[in-house]
Amino acid sequence: MNPDIAQRILSQATLDASGPFLALALGVLVLVFLELLPALAALRQIVFLGSLAAAAWAATRTLFGPEIAAFEGTYVANSTTSWWALLFVASALIAWIFGRRYYRDEARFEGEHDILLLTAASGMVLMAGSRDLLVFFVGLETLSVPLYALSGFRRARRESVEAGLKYFVLGAFAAAIYLMGAALLYAGTGTIALAGFQERSELLETPLALTGLALIAASLFFKISVFPFHLWVPDVYQGAPSPVTTFMATGTKAAAFAFLLPLSFALPPESAGLVAAIALITMAAGNLGALVQTDMKRLLAYSGVAHAGTMLLALAGMHADPESGGASQAVLFYMAAYTFTAGGAFGLLTMLETQGGRPVTIDGLRGLARQRPGVAAALALFMLSLGGIPATGGFLGKYLVFSVAVRADMIAAAVVGVLISVVALGYYLRIIVAMYMQPEDATRPVPAESRPLSSAMALACAAMVLVLGVLPGWFLANVR
Numbered sequence: 392m393n394p395d396i397a398q399r400i401l402s403q404a405t406l407d408a409s410g411p412f413l414a415l416a417l418g419v420l421v422l423v424f425l426e427l428l429p430a431l432a433a434l435r436q437i438v439f440l441g442s443l444a445a446a447a448w449a450a451t452r453t454l455f456g457p458e459i460a461a462f463e464g465t466y467v468a469n470s471t472t473s474w475w476a477l478l479f480v481a482s483a484l485i486a487w488i489f490g491r492r493y494y495r496d497e498a499r500f501e502g503e504h505d506i507l508l509l510t511a512a513s514g515m516v517l518m519a520g521s522r523d524l525l526v527f528f529v530g531l532e533t534l535s536v537p538l539y540a541l542s543g544f545r546r547a548r549r550e551s552v553e554a555g556l557k558y559f560v561l562g563a564f565a566a567a568i569y570l571m572g573a574a575l576l577y578a579g580t581g582t583i584a585l586a587g588f589q590e591r592s593e594l595l596e597t598p599l600a601l602t603g604l605a606l607i608a609a610s611l612f613f614k615i616s617v618f619p620f621h622l623w624v625p626d627v628y629q630g631a632p633s634p635v636t637t638f639m640a641t642g643t644k645a646a647a648f649a650f651l652l653p654l655s656f657a658l659p660p661e662s663a664g665l666v667a668a669i670a671l672i673t674m675a676a677g678n679l680g681a682l683v684q685t686d687m688k689r690l691l692a693y694s695g696v697a698h699a700g701t702m703l704l705a706l707a708g709m710h711a712d713p714e715s716g717g718a719s720q721a722v723l724f725y726m727a728a729y730t731f732t733a734g735g736a737f738g739l740l741t742m743l744e745t746q747g748g749r750p751v752t753i754d755g756l757r758g759l760a761r762q763r764p765g766v767a768a769a770l771a772l773f774m775l776s777l778g779g780i781p782a783t784g785g786f787l788g789k790y791l792v793f794s795v796a797v798r799a800d801m802i803a804a805a806v807v808g809v810l811i812s813v814v815a816l817g818y819y820l821r822i823i824v825a826m827y828m829q830p831e832d833a834t835r836p837v838p839a840e841s842r843p844l845s846s847a848m849a850l851a852c853a854a855m856v857l858v859l860g861v862l863p864g865w866f867l868a869n870v871r
Contacts, residue, residue, distance in 0.1 A: 405461040405462065408453065408459040408460070408461035408466060408467065408468035408520070409461055409462075409466060409468070409520075410446075410449025410450070410452065410453070410468075411446040411447075411449045411450045411473075411476040411480075411516045412446075412513055412516045412517055412520070413449070414442055414445035414446040414448075414449050415442055415443075415446050415509055415510075415512055415513035415516060416513050417442065417445075418438055418439065418441070418442025418443075418445070418446075418509050419442075419506055419509050419510050419513065421438050421442075422435060422438055422439065422502065422505055422506045422509065423506060425438065425502070426502045426503070426506070432502065435501075435502055435505060439487065439505050439509060440484075442509060443480050443483060443484055443509075443512075446476065446480050446512075446516070447476075447477055447480045449476075450473040450474075450476035450477050450480070451473065451477070453468040453469065453470075453472075453473045454470055454473040454474070454477075455470065457469075460522075462526070464522060464523075464584065464586060465521065465522055465523035465525075465526045465584065466517075466520045466521055466522065466523070466526055467520055467522050468520055471649075471719060471723065472519050472520045472649070474723055474727070475515075475516075475519040475645060475646075475649040475723070476516050476519060476520075478641075478642075478645050478726060478727055478730050479512050479515040479516055479519070479642050479645065479646065480512065481730055481731070481734070482512070482515075482637075482638055482641040482642035482645070482730055482734060483508055483509065483511075483512040483638065483642065484848075485637060485638075485641070485730075485731075485734040485735075485738060485848060485852065486508065486634045486635070486637045486638035486641075486642075486734070486738075487505070487508060487634070488738075488844055488845060488848040489633070489634050489637055489737075489738035489741045489742065489845050489848060490504070490632075490633075490634030490635075490637075490741070491842075491844060491845065492745060492842065493632065493633065493634055493741055493744075493745050494544075494545070494632070504541065504544060507537035507538075507540055507541050507544075508537070508541065508638065510533060510537045511533070511534050511537040511538055511541070511638070511642070512642065513533060514530045514531065514532070514533030514534030514535070514537070514646070515530070515534055515642050515643075515645070515646035515649075516530075517529060517530030517533060518530035518531060518534065518646040518647070518649060518650050519645075519646060519649035519650065521650060522584065522585045522586065522653065523583055523584050523585065524573040524576070524577075524583040524584075524607075525573070525583055527650050528566075528569060528570065528573065530646075531566065531569070531614075532566065534643070534646060535562050535566065538558065538562075538635070538638075538639060538643070539555055539558055539559040539562060540555065541555075541631070541632070541635040541638075542554045542555035542558045542559075542627060542630070542631040542632075542635055542639075543555020543556065543631075544631075544632050544635065545632050550629070550630035551630050551631060551632060553626075553630050554626060554627045554628075554629070554630025554631045555630075555631070557623055557626055557627055557630075558623065558627045558631075561613070561623045562613075565609075565610045565613040565614065565620075566610070568606050568607075568609055568610045568613075569606070569607055569610035569611075571603075571606050572602075572603040572604065572605070572606025572607035572608075572609075572610065573603065573607060574603070575599055575600070575602050575603030575606065576588075576599075576600055576603030576604060576607065577603075578599055578603075579595075579597045579598075579599035579600030579601075579603060580595065580600055585653060585654060585657075588656075588657045589656065595657055595659070596659065601659070604657055604658060607654075608658070611647050611650070611651050611654075612669075614643060614644070614646075614647035615643075615644050615647045615648060615651070615699045615702075615703070616644070616695060616696050616699050617669060617670075617673050617696075617699055617700065617703060618669060618672045618673040618676045618696070618700070621673065621676065621677070621696045621699075624692045624693070624695065624696055625680070625684075625689045625692040625693060627639075627692075628640065628688050628689065628691070628692035628695075629686060629688045629689050629692065629750075633688070633737060633740055633741035633744055634741055636688060636692075636737055637733075637734055637737035637738055637741065640691070640692075640695050640733045640734070640737055641729065641730040641733055641734050642730075644695070644698075644699060644702075644726065644729075645726045645730065648702060648722055648726060651706065652706070652718070652719050652722060655706055655709060655710065658710060660710060662710060663707050663708075663710035663799075663801070664707075666703060666706055666707040666710060667704060667707035667708075667796075667801055667804040669700075669703065670700045670701070670703035670704040670706075670707055670804075670808070671700065671704070671804060671807055671808060671811065672700070673696060673697070673699060673700030673703065674697045674700035674701060674704075674808060674811045674812065675700075675811050675814075676693075676696060676697075676700075677693045677694060677695070677696030677697025677698070677699070677700060678693070678694075678697045678811060678812075678814040678815045678818075679814070680693035680696070681693035681694050681697070681815070681818045682814070682817055682818050684818070685752050685753050685754065686750055686751075686752055687740050687750075687751045687752060687753065687756070687822075688737075688740060688750065688751070690753070690818060690822075691733065691736060691737065691740075694777060694815065694818075694819075695733065697811075697812075697815060698725075698729055698733075698777070701725070701789060701792055701808065701812065702722050702725050702726070702792060704792055704793070704795075704796055704804065704805075704808055705718045705721045705722050705725075705791075705792045705795045705796070706718060706722070707796065707799075707801065707804065708795035708796040708797075708798065708799035708801055709795065709799070717791070717794065717795050717798070718795050720791065720867065721788070721791035721792045721794070721795050722792070724784075724787070724788055724791055724859070724863070724866060724867060725788035725789070725791065725792055727784070727788075727859060727866065728776065728783075728784030728785050728787070728788040728856065728859050728860075729785070729788065731784065731852045731855040731856050731859070732773050732776040732777055732783075732784060732785055732852070732856050733773075733777070734852055735769065735773050735848075735849055735852030735853060735856070736770060736773040736774070736777070738845065738848060738849055738852065739766055739769060739770050739773070739849055741845075742766070742842055742845050742846075742849075743755075743766070745842075753821060753822060753825050754825070756770075756822060756825045756826050757825045757826070757829040757830060757831060758826070758829060758830055758831025759825075759826040759831075760826045760827045761831055762831060765846070766849075767826045767827065769849050769850070769852075769853045770822070770826065771822075771823045771826065771827070772853050772856060772857075773852075773853070773856065774819040774820075774822050774823055775819070775823075776856045776860070777815070777819055778812075778815050778816045778819040778820070779812055779815075781860070782857070782860045782861055783856055783857065783859075783860040784855070784856045784857075784858075784859030784860045784863075785856070785860070786860060787859065787860055787863055788859075789812060793805045793808060793809060796808070
């Protein structure tokens with residue numbers, strides 16, 4: 392290897408910028424090594440948690456410093472990417488903790504599960520910091536391939552295998568569309584670097600480049616489950632193991648938005664109206680689809696579609712008025728609130744599913760407040776936050792997003808978005824009514840074992856939802 396190239400790769404700035412990714416990648420390698428030595432299997436949990444802690448520490452180091460560019464500018468670390476990395480670590484930790492004792496028939500494969508989960512998290516970090524279409528694709532596949540396997544992890548269950556197969560087939564199409572878009576964009580502009588697009592902005596208006604941008608946007612819309620690329624979400628979320636659904640519902644959306652925001656400048660300014668229309672249609676499709684669901688995972692899947700549309704509205708506001716600012720901050724805060732809210736909600740469903748041995752439905756939650764008051768209270772808080780009730784992180788997230796649209800003079804879109812969001816209360820409140828105002832479900836088994844670690848994580852998620860709703864200043868002050 393050329394000494395100059397080696398020196399640039401191993402420079403302190405490069406190591407600092409890629410610290411979270413390297414910590415997670417090293418953790419994956421150590422976990423693979425431990426799988427080869429069954430005598431050391433007891434160290435697996437320590438290595439997994441240690442990798443997440445090291446990644447969080449590395450992200451914190453670049454949280455308040457200047458932006459650091461690495462690998463010839465194709466990867467950067469700054470305050471925003473550090474916050475994204477911390478959210479990815481939180482998503483992986485939430486999914487891992489709620490997944491303890493969940494896999495009974497697959498207990499002997501838990502080592503593989505942890506390896507895949509950590510690999511997917513490293514892909515998310517790479518996606519968030521990438522400033523090059525090829526580097527992003529590497530991160531995208533590093534995330535996607537483990538998720539395909541995790542979705543079908545419960546291989547003895549037909550619905551899990553079906554979820555994994557559906558996600559794989561559709562994800563492969565999305566990856567192919569992305570590569571075709573990147574190729575067309577390169578042919579039209581002569582570069583695949585985001586900085587290069589800014590320098591050659593006039594070339595982005597050519598038909599070839601616009602076609603490439605449209606294909607890339609479509610592939611990213613698939614990942615964030617935006618209309619009309621959202622139809623896979625309910626089936627995959629319902630069939631995948633609940634801890635995997637928890638991870639997909641939070642981290643995958645965050646990783647795609649983390650790259651979509653810096654890439655969005657490449658879209659033509661006149662696309663703001665189209666993006667706003669897609670956002671509103673997505674919100675309507677998600678909320679109306681959730682209204683008729685009885686299975687909780689499908690209901691929250693459609694709810695996630697609606698929340699993706701809400702965040703996309705901030706992107707439309709940024710296009711309509713680039714000088715208004717605040718879109719990146721609004722999306723990052725919204726995603727932080729959603730990570731703890733949806734993560735806690737899916738986690739509680741994982742606990743109930745583990746103890747009951749069956750999927751959780753709205754009818755199955757009847758009278759839960761009398762049997763499990765703590766679980767019911769936490770789940771009610773998460774539903775209120777998802778519905779945007781004041782004093783929760785979900786409310787302030789919606790407020791910030793709609794504020795971006797209003798500052799960009801997209802008042803009509805903001806008003807319609809607020810009205811569509813009100814529809815969501817119809818199914819969120821139905822869950823609370825079932826838990827607190829309906830007779831108990833006599834067929835629901837009494838929990839046979841305590842889950843102190845999962846209960847502590849649910850409490851931590853509930854606390855973060857309240858902290859972000861009541862004391863958001865510490866977060867917003869450090870997000871640029």
